Amino acid sequence: MSKRRTISGRTVVITGAASGIGRALAQRLSAHSCPVVIADVDEVGLKETETSLPGPVLTRVLDVRDAADQRAFADEVADWAPQPLGAVFNNAGVAVASNVLDAVPEDDQWLWDINFHGVVNGTRAFLPILAKQDEGVIVNTSSVFGLVGMPSQSAYCSAKFAVRGFTDALRQELRGTGVSAVNVHPGGINTNIVRNARFRKDPEGRGRNQTQMADEFAAITLTQPAKAAEIIHRGVEAGKARILVGPDAYVFDALARIAPTHYYDVIGFAQTRLRGRARARAAR
Ligand SMILES: NC(=O)c1ccc[n+]([C@@H]2O[C@H](COP(=O)([O-])OP(=O)(O)OC[C@H]3O[C@@H](n4cnc5c(N)ncnc54)[C@H](O)[C@@H]3O)[C@@H](O)[C@H]2O)c1
Numbered sequence: 001m002s003k004r005r006t007i008s009g010r011t012v013v014i015t016g017a018a019s020g021i022g023r024a025l026a027q028r029l030s031a032h033s034c035p036v037v038i039a040d041v042d043e044v045g046l047k048e049t050e051t052s053l054p055g056p057v058l059t060r061v062l063d064v065r066d067a068a069d070q071r072a073f074a075d076e077v078a079d080w081a082p083q084p085l086g087a088v089f090n091n092a093g094v095a096v097a098s099n100v101l102d103a104v105p106e107d108d109q110w111l112w113d114i115n116f117h118g119v120v121n122g123t124r125a126f127l128p129i130l131a132k133q134d135e136g137v138i139v140n141t142s143s144v145f146g147l148v149g150m151p152s153q154s155a156y157c158s159a160k161f162a163v164r165g166f167t168d169a170l171r172q173e174l175r176g177t178g179v180s181a182v183n184v185h186p187g188g189i190n191t192n193i194v195r196n197a198r199f200r201k202d203p204e205g206r207g208r209n210q211t212q213m214a215d216e217f218a219a220i221t222l223t224q225p226a227k228a229a230e231i232i233h234r235g236v237e238a239g240k241a242r243i244l245v246g247p248d249a250y251v252f253d254a255l256a257r258i259a260p261t262h263y264y265d266v267i268g269f270a271q272t273r274l275r276g277r278a279r280a281r282a283a284r
Contacts, residue, residue, distance in 0.1 A: 003239045005137060005180070008032040010086025013077055015064050015122060018045025020191030021141070021232075022091045023052075024225035028233055030055045035082050039064075039073065040092065056082060064092045064118030070125040078129055085129055087137045087236060090122035091184075095197035097152045097213070107198045108155035115159035120166060127179070134178035137236055140167040141184045144244075144252040148263050152203035171241060182241060187248030188221035189228045219278035220271075222246050 016022035017038035039062035130136035146160030223246035235243035
């Protein structure tokens with residue numbers, strides 16, 4: 001049975017908080033009396049998040065790839081935190097869309113450094129604080145693409161599978177302590193992830209530019225960031241070890257179990273249908 005946890009009212013740390021899910025988490029948790037620490041590479045977006053928060057906030061420009069700076073950041077958080085640390089959300093992430101044949105190694109490395117090593121750096125920097133408290137949760141953002149492999153997503157899927165493996169291993173190490181580790185697997189959430197992606201060319205050969213791909217993504221996402229933040233917050237407090245975010249996440253999870261080698265027969269078909277509908281809507 002999962003053990004309930006309380007993070008409302010505790011200090012929380014959120015990376016990637018200048019946009020999307022991270023910003024929505026900051027807003028929700030601040031409204032639930034959490035002193036909030038927000039970090040991101042995007043200073044302008046971070047300021048916008050800061051001004052939208054009703055409660056105490058520590059704002060820090062941080063590149064999650066920098067392990068030494070993550071440790072310095074953790075020290076600053078320990079000095080600032082008005083309440084014990086309830087949760088650390090290693091949420092910052094980026095996207096690349098490319099077939100393996102066309103992959104640009106620097107783009108894939110950029111993604112792995114942020115989406116996987118950024119999570120490892122954040123976990124290592126903050127775990128000693130949680131261990132000392134014998135309380136708190138490391139919440140690492142994987143994806144539904146950490147449950148299934150998708151075409152043109154080899155770098156992203158491999159990083160998100162790695163986050164899942166790392167976090168699951170950590171959770172076993174933490175058994176019997178007051179600290180835990182949680183995987184978050186969002187489905188499609190309507191954020192800036194595609195707009196912020198590294199883009200070279202349409203991997204499906206349909207000649208779309210990045211704006212068109214972002215618009216298409218927005219049209220097929222089923223969940224808004226505020227809803228994602230609510231699901232994640234509730235999931236952490238319910239003591240879940242992994243949190244599926246959005247109805248599509250439950251479909252991906254079920255398909256990965258039922259048809260571990262054939263899930264894409266269904267997913268590919270559904271994607272084509274959804275995109276066709278989105279195009280028809282846009283043409284009206
Ligand atoms: N949107 C989705 O459909 C979806 C689905 C599954 C998983 N996710 C994951 O959710 C997380 C949040 O993404 P989002 O959808 O809110 O996207 P987003 O682009 O709206 O927000 C991501 C934030 O991460 C920040 N960031 C990027 N590189 C960074 C770095 N090196 N250091 C610090 N911050 C950095 C960006 O500046 C941005 O503010 C990511 O890990 C993403 O992979 C998103």
